[in-house]
Ligand SMILES: Nc1nc2c(ncn2[C@@H]2O[C@H](COP(=O)(O)OP(=O)(O)OP(=O)(O)O)[C@@H](O)[C@H]2O)c(=O)[nH]1
């Protein structure tokens with residue numbers, strides 16, 4: 001156990017446990033949210049049924065320790081998303097980059113999230129998933145279809161003091177190939193206190 005883990009555990013009984021970050025995994029059904037969560041959790045690739053009920057799991061990715069909420073993306077599941085918007089530290093919005101017919105629907109849901117008062121300052125990591133499939137949209141195409149071309153805030157290191165706009169970036173990834181999302185998490189970790 002590292003010193004960091006030790007001090008973290010040692011503080012727990014004193015009620016001084018550092019606040020755990022809360023991250024919502026959102027996006028349309030079939031985007032790959034549950035698959036990603038399970039790979040982050042135990043490195044295992046599992047075939048999942050569409051998520052019916054909200055679940056949450058504690059995770060550590062790099063230096064971020066957080067509770068991930070997987071709320072499911074089917075129409076009926078989306079209705080309860082707003083119940084989870086309080087005290088969110090980040091949103092990971094997953095898009096199936098191959099499902100071009102649903103880009104408009106995905107944009108509508110993303111726009112609703114971005115304009116929700118409760119999430120106004122929350123960093124958004126948009127993951128364009130399934131780039132292992134040959135006809136997947138490119139990053140530029142996805143940016144265009146999601147209406148984000150002029151709204152991303154930069155992938156590099158940021159000076160938080162200069163930050164006046166909500167952090168938002170798109171990273172293309174393949175959850176099944178375990179590639180791309182790591183850079184996204186690294187970017188996001190800059191904004192999680
Ligand atoms: N080719 C490919 N398929 C993927 C990838 N990630 C997920 N999938 C597949 O996409 C399908 C949907 O994945 P899920 O993780 O269940 O999707 P979800 O976003 O949790 O969907 P809901 O629970 O309905 O909201 C599954 O068949 C996955 O195997 C990927 O990177 N590449």
Ligand SMILES: [Mg+2]
Nearest residue numbers: 034050051072
């Ligand atoms: Mg799911």
